[in-house]
Structures are given as structure tokens and as C-alpha cells.
Amino acid sequence: MAMQIKKPSQGRQKIAITKIPNRSNLQVTFSKRCAGLFKKASELCTLCGVEIAIVVFSPSNKPFSFGHPSIKTLIGRFLSPSPSSFPSSTYSTSSVPQEG
Amino acid sequence: MAMQIKKPSQGRQKIAITKIPNRSNLQVTFSKRCAGLFKKASELCTLCGVEIAIVVFSPSNKPFSFGHPSIKTLIGRFLSPSPSSFPSSTYSTSSVPQEG
DNA sequence: ATGCCTATCGTTAGACA
DNA sequence: ATGTCTAACGATAGGCA
Numbered sequence: 001m002a003m004q005i006k007k008p009s010q011g012r013q014k015i016a017i018t019k020i021p022n023r024s025n026l027q028v029t030f031s032k033r034c035a036g037l038f039k040k041a042s043e044l045c046t047l048c049g050v051e052i053a054i055v056v057f058s059p060s061n062k063p064f065s066f067g068h069p070s071i072k073t074l075i076g077r078f079l080s081p082s083p084s085s086f087p088s089s090t091y092s093t094s095s096v097p098q099e100g
Numbered sequence: 101m102a103m104q105i106k107k108p109s110q111g112r113q114k115i116a117i118t119k120i121p122n123r124s125n126l127q128v129t130f131s132k133r134c135a136g137l138f139k140k141a142s143e144l145c146t147l148c149g150v151e152i153a154i155v156v157f158s159p160s161n162k163p164f165s166f167g168h169p170s171i172k173t174l175i176g177r178f179l180s181p182s183p184s185s186f187p188s189s190t191y192s193t194s195s196v197p198q199e200g
Numbered sequence: 201a202t203g204c205c206t207a208t209c210g211t212t213a214g215a216c217a
Numbered sequence: 218a219t220g221t222c223t224a225a226c227g228a229t230a231g232g233c234a
Contacts, residue, residue, distance in 0.1 A: 011224020012213045017146050029213080030148040031218080036211060037144060040137050040228095041154075046117050048130040050157055055178045056144070057151040063178055075175055078155045078163055111207020113230045124201095129230080131201080136228060 030059055038066045053078070130159055138166045153178070 020026040034056055041052045045068045053074035054066040065071050120126040134156055141152045145168045153174035154166040165171050 009215070009223035009225095010213085012211080012226050013224095014226065015147075015213070017143050019149050020147050025214090026148050027218080030144070030150065032212065033140070033144045033147070037137070037140050039211090040133070040140060043117050044130070044133045044137060044156070047115075047120050047133070048126050048159055049119050050130065050159060052157075053153075053155045054141075055153045055174055057174065057177070059148055059150060063181065065178070074155055074157065075179070077157070078165070079175070081163065109206040109208095109230095109232070111230080112209050112228080113207095114209065115230070125231090127201080132229065139228090 026059060034058075034064060041066050042068070126159060134158075134164060141166050142168070 020029055037056075038054065041054055044050060045052055051074055052066065052068055053071040055071070056064040058064055067074060120129055137156075138154065141154055144150060145152055151174055152166065152168055153171040155171070156164040158164060167174060
């Protein structure tokens with residue numbers, strides 16, 4: 001008889017970066033990756049002494065946020081930059097001019 | 101004569117998550133990790149169909165931002181949530197109640 | 201500062217508890 | 218939904234161009 005030997009784990013699988021069709025799978029992936037994103041942000045804050053604000057609207061449209069030091073402070077500074085460090089404009093995801 | 105054989109690369113080194121003392125090294129790490137953070141955010145948007153806004157103030161205090169669909173839209177929604185999806189309050193990095 | 205390169209480290213897909 | 222486990226995938230430290 002064909003006895004199936006179950007492999008203990010195939011480890012991480014490669015996935016395409018397209019919308020996950022399965023709802024519960026999407027939920028699990030969201031939780032894991034959102035946590036991963038916030039961890040990366042936290043590390044970047046510590047390593048480089050920078051300030052970061054993140055807002056994520058979940059699949060259920062609930063806001064998750066990360067802020068160091070304070071998300072509201074950073075939003076305020078982003079919306080109305082202080083004249084001393086005035087950028088030419090707000091940047092988008094795309095390329096950004098070199099650092100000072 | 102003591103001929104030094106240079107290793108081609110030691111690959112990625114383990115580093116402690118503390119402020120990087122060397123200035124130029126910090127700058128390089130910032131660039132790489134900031135790009136990595138934005139890429140992760142982009143993937144999360146695509147995979148899970150969610151909306152994300154990120155603002156990073158660089159070591160030189162310049163604002164770098166990521167926004168999908170639009171960072172200003174998301175900031176606005178975060179600051180004044182629509183009644184239909186009203187959260188009890190804004191959340192911080194810490195734990196968040198379960199998804200709907 | 202930006203890109204390429206390699207070896208290695210850290211993240212995470214999938215399965216289960 | 219939240220944590221644990223494994224193995225594989227992807228990010229990235231350091232070095233050089």
C-alpha cells in the first residue's frame with residue numbers, strides 16, 4: 001500500500017507578489033509581514049537614529065501604526081516642515097536627491 | 101614572504117542593533133535599509149491589498165516617504181477616521197485588537 | 201553617493217498546535 | 218487569531234568599482 005511519508009516541512013516557499021486570493025491565508029500573511037515591517041522600522045530607527053512614522057490600513061480597514069518618537073509629531077513635521085530643513089517639496093516613493 | 105590572500109567576500113556580517121558609530125557606514129546602511137523598508141511596504145500593499153503610508157526623517161532630517169495610494173490621503177484618514185470604521189482610538193506600535 | 205558582488209543572516213511560507 | 222517549527226528565500230554587511 002502506498003504509505004505517504006509526510007515531510008516535516010518544506011520551509012519557506014517562493015510566492016509571487018500578487019494579491020493573495022485565499023482570505024485566511026491573506027490574513028495570516030498580513031499579520032506576519034506587518035509585524036516584520038514594524039520590526040524593520042524599529043531597527044532602522046535604532047541603527048541610524050532616524051525618526052519613522054508608519055500607518056497601515058489593514059484588510060479590515062483598521063489602522064495599525066508605528067511611530068518613533070511619536071507618529072503625530074512626525075505627521076505634523078511632514079505636513080509643515082520647519083524652514084530650517086525645508087525640502088523643495090514632499091517626496092514620493094520614487095528616487096530622492098542625495099543626502100545633505 | 102607573508103602573501104595575504106584576500107577573501108572574495110565574507111558575506112553578510114552579523115551586527116548589533118545599536119546606533120552605528122561610523123558616519124559614512126551609517127549613511128550607507130540608512131540608504132539600503134530605507135529602500136528595503138519601502139520595498140517590504142510595497143509588497144505588503146500588493147499581497148494583501150492594504151494601504152500604507154511611511155514617513156522617514158533621514159540622518160540629515162530630510163523627509164523620505166512612501167505612500168500607497170497617497171500618503172496625504174492616508175494621513176488624513178488616520179487623523180480623522182470615518183465614522184463607519186471608527187476605531188476606539190489610534191493605536192501605537194504595540195499590540196492591537198484582533199481583526200474584524 | 202550608487203551599483204555590483206558574495207556569503208551569510210534574518211524573514212517568512214506552509215503546516216501544525 | 219497567535220505561537221512554534223523547519224527549511225528555503227530574500228535582504229543585506231562589507232568590500233570594491
